[in-house]
Amino acid sequence: MLSGFKDFISKGNVIDLAVGVIIGGAFSTVVNALVESVLMPLISMLIGSPNFDSFLVFGQVKVGVFLTAVVNFLIIAAALYFCIVMPINKMNEARARKLGLEDEEPAVDPQVALLTEIRDSLVAGKNATGATPEK
Numbered sequence: 001m002l003s004g005f006k007d008f009i010s011k012g013n014v015i016d017l018a019v020g021v022i023i024g025g026a027f028s029t030v031v032n033a034l035v036e037s038v039l040m041p042l043i044s045m046l047i048g049s050p051n052f053d054s055f056l057v058f059g060q061v062k063v064g065v066f067l068t069a070v071v072n073f074l075i076i077a078a079a080l081y082f083c084i085v086m087p088i089n090k091m092n093e094a095r096a097r098k099l100g101l102e103d104e105e106p107a108v109d110p111q112v113a114l115l116t117e118i119r120d121s122l123v124a125g126k127n128a129t130g131a132t133p134e135k
Helices: 003-009 012-047 063-099 110-129
Strands: none
Touching: 012 063
């Protein structure tokens, strides 16, 4: 029983996931600081309000609160993409060019290769006999 638990915990996927969650939690502080201290004040200067909570209020229905959440999500997604993902991708491309790795073809899954071979042989067999395979 304990050896099964040990095998489960020591698998790379579990460790990678745990590290990813911890790093994600720590990184959320950086992203929140960027959005709340840099981007939202800039938007506030443009539209005069840091959020849309007071916009579109119909009695108890506060569409503005939802709109604020959507805009915050889009700002966070854009900040992550343009400030983190794009520079990391550019850095990885430059590293691959430097190491000469851009010429490599992506690895093909062995199961996909086998299925492709089976499909091609079935098509070749159909063409050779002129008959369609039975279903």
